[in-house]
Amino acid sequence: MESKRYKNCLQQIRSRATDVVDEKTGLVVKKESWKDLYVHVASKNNFPTAAGLASSAAGFACLVYALAHLMGAKESYEGEFSTIARLGSGSACRSLYGGFVKWNMGKEDDGSDSIATQIVKKDHWKDLVIIIAVVSSRQKETSSTAGMQTSVKTSPLLQHRAQSVVPKRMVEMEEAIMKRDFATFAKLTCADSNQFHATCLDTSPPIFYMNDTSRRLIGLVEKWNASEGTPQAAYTFDAGPNAVLFAPDDKVARSLLQRILYLFPPASDADISRYVVGDQSIMELAGIKTIDDIEALPTPSEWSGIDIPRTKGELGYLICSRPGQGAIVLEDSAALLDDATGFPGQ
Amino acid sequence: MESKRYKNCLQQIRSRATDVVDEKTGLVVKKESWKDLYVHVASKNNFPTAAGLASSAAGFACLVYALAHLMGAKESYEGEFSTIARLGSGSACRSLYGGFVKWNMGKEDDGSDSIATQIVKKDHWKDLVIIIAVVSSRQKETSSTAGMQTSVKTSPLLQHRAQSVVPKRMVEMEEAIMKRDFATFAKLTCADSNQFHATCLDTSPPIFYMNDTSRRLIGLVEKWNASEGTPQAAYTFDAGPNAVLFAPDDKVARSLLQRILYLFPPASDADISRYVVGDQSIMELAGIKTIDDIEALPTPSEWSGIDIPRTKGELGYLICSRPGQGAIVLEDSAALLDDATGFPGQ
Numbered sequence: 001m002e003s004k005r006y007k008n009c010l011q012q013i014r015s016r017a018t019d020v021v022d023e024k025t026g027l028v029v030k031k032e033s034w035k036d037l038y039v040h041v042a043s044k045n046n047f048p049t050a051a052g053l054a055s056s057a058a059g060f061a062c063l064v065y066a067l068a069h070l071m072g073a074k075e076s077y078e079g080e081f082s083t084i085a086r087l088g089s090g091s092a093c094r095s096l097y098g099g100f101v102k103w104n105m106g107k108e109d110d111g112s113d114s115i116a117t118q119i120v121k122k123d124h125w126k127d128l129v130i131i132i133a134v135v136s137s138r139q140k141e142t143s144s145t146a147g148m149q150t151s152v153k154t155s156p157l158l159q160h161r162a163q164s165v166v167p168k169r170m171v172e173m174e175e176a177i178m179k180r181d182f183a184t185f186a187k188l189t190c191a192d193s194n195q196f197h198a199t200c201l202d203t204s205p206p207i208f209y210m211n212d213t214s215r216r217l218i219g220l221v222e223k224w225n226a227s228e229g230t231p232q233a234a235y236t237f238d239a240g241p242n243a244v245l246f247a248p249d250d251k252v253a254r255s256l257l258q259r260i261l262y263l264f265p266p267a268s269d270a271d272i273s274r275y276v277v278g279d280q281s282i283m284e285l286a287g288i289k290t291i292d293d294i295e296a297l298p299t300p301s302e303w304s305g306i307d308i309p310r311t312k313g314e315l316g317y318l319i320c321s322r323p324g325q326g327a328i329v330l331e332d333s334a335a336l337l338d339d340a341t342g343f344p345g346q
Numbered sequence: 347m348e349s350k351r352y353k354n355c356l357q358q359i360r361s362r363a364t365d366v367v368d369e370k371t372g373l374v375v376k377k378e379s380w381k382d383l384y385v386h387v388a389s390k391n392n393f394p395t396a397a398g399l400a401s402s403a404a405g406f407a408c409l410v411y412a413l414a415h416l417m418g419a420k421e422s423y424e425g426e427f428s429t430i431a432r433l434g435s436g437s438a439c440r441s442l443y444g445g446f447v448k449w450n451m452g453k454e455d456d457g458s459d460s461i462a463t464q465i466v467k468k469d470h471w472k473d474l475v476i477i478i479a480v481v482s483s484r485q486k487e488t489s490s491t492a493g494m495q496t497s498v499k500t501s502p503l504l505q506h507r508a509q510s511v512v513p514k515r516m517v518e519m520e521e522a523i524m525k526r527d528f529a530t531f532a533k534l535t536c537a538d539s540n541q542f543h544a545t546c547l548d549t550s551p552p553i554f555y556m557n558d559t560s561r562r563l564i565g566l567v568e569k570w571n572a573s574e575g576t577p578q579a580a581y582t583f584d585a586g587p588n589a590v591l592f593a594p595d596d597k598v599a600r601s602l603l604q605r606i607l608y609l610f611p612p613a614s615d616a617d618i619s620r621y622v623v624g625d626q627s628i629m630e631l632a633g634i635k636t637i638d639d640i641e642a643l644p645t646p647s648e649w650s651g652i653d654i655p656r657t658k659g660e661l662g663y664l665i666c667s668r669p670g671q672g673a674i675v676l677e678d679s680a681a682l683l684d685d686a687t688g689f690p691g692q
């Protein structure tokens with residue numbers, strides 16, 4: 001964690017602290033005391049770090065939320081904490097809230113109006129299934145923050161994208177989400193992911209986040225969608241090679257998962273419970289319990305007659321998920337930190 | 347070869363035919379007879395076909411030039427034959443001429459002013475060395491003609507590129523060539539190659555011509571250039587995964603070839619005379635005669651301390667070349683076709 005980003009977040013929350021009474025002990029920390037107190041921060045995540053899966057966004061959103069809770073900090077306007085999280089990692093502003101969230105670019109030079117707002121809560125589109133295909137958990141060659149700065153400086157296409165393409169797509173996307181219009185959602189999601197990576201390639205020197213495995217995942221979705229005539233699934237790649245895939249409901253998610261497992265089988269000695277993690281309901285629906293079940297999967301119709309490589313172990317693992325809630329304070333019993341030492345347990 | 351493209355070229359040349367006297371036999375073909383005569387065309391190339399190395403450009407340029415020569419066709423304005431070659435394959439218009447050639451977009455809807463013109467002859471910049479790294483000779487998934495048509499229809503970035511970026515770069519590139527300014531030539535060549543592939547990625551569905559090996563070749567050049575502070579080499583990728591690499595002179599070309607061979611060694615059982623083909627002078631300068639010489643190459647300074655994969659056989663082969671001449675009629679003795687049968691010999 002870069003010290004400066006961390007300090008920025010801490011300072012901003014400290015300056016908004018209030019008097020806090022500890023429920024258990026009755027101990028009072030006066031708001032003017034927070035500036036003199038040290039904070040011991042221990043963080044543990046169960047997600048690939050710096051692999052382009054918004055790990056820094058999750059981390060900084062968690063940090064800002066936890067500090068604000070600890071110090072009884074109050075927002076002076078709605079979304080102010082998201083502008084503070086943004087100081088740590090741009091997309092952290094979005095990660096504070098659950099459901100569907102948009103990041104408003106803002107106009108001010110100081111970034112004070114660059115805030116995230118929730119479009120709808122997680123229950124608005126609860127049928128949606130998310131499958132993350134982790135291609136590689138290796139650290140990226142280019143950090144997304146440094147990469148974006150180089151793109152802004154050197155890509156002739158980025159400015160055009162930011163000024164002429166994205167604002168229109170933001171309006172269309174918000175409408176698609178409100179209507180739960182999966183076809184439009186999928187079209188915009190894929191097109192915008194590809195255009196983001198196009199501007200990375202247009203950067204000097206060029207930035208490549210996707211690799212040949214990412215391309216094969218795109219091929220899987222595009223070929224399926226073309227064969228059905230309407231979007232079945234959508235893909236998006238953040239600043240890394242891993243795919244975030246969407247399906248409109250459990251039934252389609254089952255077909256998607258079967259396709260992924262057919263084209264990207266685990267290594268023969270893999271532990272299947274570690275190959276597909278998270279929400280297990282789609283695996284159950286697909287009737288897959290063992291590696292043998294994966295090897296028995298029929299060729300998806302759109303691939304029949306095509307000689308495709310089924311390289312085992314090309315994917316690291318899969319995470320099945322659904323739209324989630326934002327930052328929350330867990331019960332003590334759910335803590336990942338050891339209360340006695342203050343360090344990560346387990 | 348698609349029949350319609352071929353017929354278009356044939357018809358256009360036929361309509362410009364003149365009376366032709368065969369030197370050997372004295373036989374006269376009157377210009378009005380050409381429309382009734384059949385033409386037997388047999389073509390052989392020594393280049394990967396449909397792999398994104400302008401094989402159709404070379405083929406159609408050759409066809410148009412040969413037909414024009416056979417039928418004594420005359421241009422009514424300079425460059426007219428290039429507009430005819432363009433009907434076969436867009437970039438064929440450029441392949442008629444040697445040295446450095448530009449393709450003027452033109453303004454007319456019928457394409458009549460979309461012609462190629464020679465900027466300078468091949469001797470203007472004879473120090474330039476060209477190394478083509480053939481990544482794969484497999485046929486492409488997307489033909490470049492079909493790909494470009496889909497991009498024009500679906501890429502929001504392509505129009506911006508065509509209207510706002512390319513015209514300026516064309517002027518700068520012509521100036522760089524006139525001045526033999528390698529640094530500017532390299533910067534523009536790499537940036538424009540990347541931007542072309544960016545618009546392919548911005549296409550729906552996205553088009554990928556480059557693969558992970560292409561990316562590693564880009565990394566080789568970018569890392570070297572960054573380490574030296576000025577461009578040593580340049581790369582460009584046409585509609586395929588193969589790299590066309592440029593070095594300003596023999597000395598730098600030797601360093602470039604050594605780097606390519608270090609990072610992309612041939613398979614252990616490869617025949618080195620088939621691994622590096624074409625102009626052998628750079629191989630001689632690099633002192634490389636055997637696979638052992640390649641294995642003994644020192645790590646390039648910019649890669650020292652970095653754990654890089656040196657996967658043998660990742661490249662198919664390399665072609666060393668220099669700026670060449672345009673289409674010419676060869677002596678009978680150099681013919682690749684058997685005079686007796688009219689079919690490809692050898």
